[in-house]
Structure formats: structure tokens, C-alpha cells
Amino acid sequence: MTTKLTPDAPVPALSLPLVGGGTFTLNETAPAHFTMVVFYRGHHCPVCKAYLEKLNGLAAGYAEAGFDVVIASMNGEDLAAQTVAEWDIGNLKVAHSLSEDTARAWGLWISRAIKEAEADVFCEPGMAWVRPDGRLYMIDISNMPWARPDLEFLLSKMPMAVDKGYPARGND
Numbered sequence: 001m002t003t004k005l006t007p008d009a010p011v012p013a014l015s016l017p018l019v020g021g022g023t024f025t026l027n028e029t030a031p032a033h034f035t036m037v038v039f040y041r042g043h044h045c046p047v048c049k050a051y052l053e054k055l056n057g058l059a060a061g062y063a064e065a066g067f068d069v070v071i072a073s074m075n076g077e078d079l080a081a082q083t084v085a086e087w088d089i090g091n092l093k094v095a096h097s098l099s100e101d102t103a104r105a106w107g108l109w110i111s112r113a114i115k116e117a118e119a120d121v122f123c124e125p126g127m128a129w130v131r132p133d134g135r136l137y138m139i140d141i142s143n144m145p146w147a148r149p150d151l152e153f154l155l156s157k158m159p160m161a162v163d164k165g166y167p168a169r170g171n172d
Contacts, residue, residue: 005107007169013027017077031067031068033131034130036068036070039126041145042073044122048145055071065158065162072094073098074103075122127139
């Protein structure tokens with residue numbers, strides 16, 4: 001069973017190995033405004049490739065806006081490294097080996113392969129903006145590969161979130 005996260009409440013712990021070495025640990029990040037965690041289905045997903053390549057092109061804008069960005073999947077180290085080698089995502093931190101339990105704790109939907117190219121088990125897409133103190137500001141969870149928030153539109157809303165102090169919504 002998946003969990004529904006509450007805006008303005010602490011998010012679950014997240015600590016994952018990174019392609020190329022090191023570890024991404026959410027509670028050790030220090031962004032100016034938000035950590036954006038983008039969960040993707042995995043190397044098998046062409047929609048993920050297009051979406052993350054678009055994010056890669058916007059990475060400098062997100063960094064300038066005060067974001068720390070990481071992408072994460074349930075793929076193991078080898079497949080995540082293959083993703084980095086084959087996709088144009090060199091501006092992004094790529095975390096791997098997300099466990100099913102952690103994916104569920106973040107409210108992600110879990111799918112099982114319906115095609116030979118798919119991983120046996122993988123999470124569906126999701127995105128969260130997490131405040132530096134570990135509280136959830138925004139979350140978008142999908143059960144389908146093609147339903148994802150518009151990255152340019154979200155970046156354009158950054159001034160509203162920060163400069164105008166727009167609060168997290170939906171916490172009741």
C-alpha cells in the first residue's frame with residue numbers, strides 16, 4: 001500500500017547511492033529554497049528519457065532558482081550507469097537502487113512488467129519539492145508514464161513560491 005504525504009509535514013528519509021560514486025542523502029542537502037526529487041520509471045521508459053533530457057536542459061535555471069535536483073529510480077547501479085551513458089542527463093545527479101518500500105513511503109505507485117523490456121518491478125513517476133528543513137512543499141504523483149508536470153511552467157512559478165511566500169496547499 002502506498003502512503004499519501006502531507007504538505008508542510010516532514011517527508012520520509014531518502015538516502016541513495018549516486019551513479020559515479022557518493023550518496024544522495026536528503027536531510028544533508030542545503031538548497032537555497034528546495035530539493036526537487038524526480039522519481040522516474042527506469043531505463044526502459046522512453047517517456048522518462050524525454051522528460052529527464054528536458055529537465056537536464058533546464059538544470060541551470062533550477063540551480064539559479066535555488067534548487068538542488070536529483071533523479072531517482074529503482075534501477076540498480078549498472079542500469080542507472082547505462083542510463084547516464086545513453087541519455088543526455090549529464091547535468092543531473094542520478095540516484096539508483098530505490099527500494100520498493102521507500103518508493104511506497106513516498107506515495108509512488110508500483111508497477112510490474114507488462115513488456116519484456118521493462119524492469120520486473122518499478123515505480124511510476126513522481127516529483128517532490130522539499131524545503132531545506134525536510135518539509136514537503138509540493139508533490140505530483142502519477143500512475144502513468146506520460147502524466148507529468150510541465151518543467152518550464154513549474155520553474156516559472158518559483159518566484160511565487162519564494163518571493164511571495166505562497167504556502168504549501170492541501171494539508172487538510
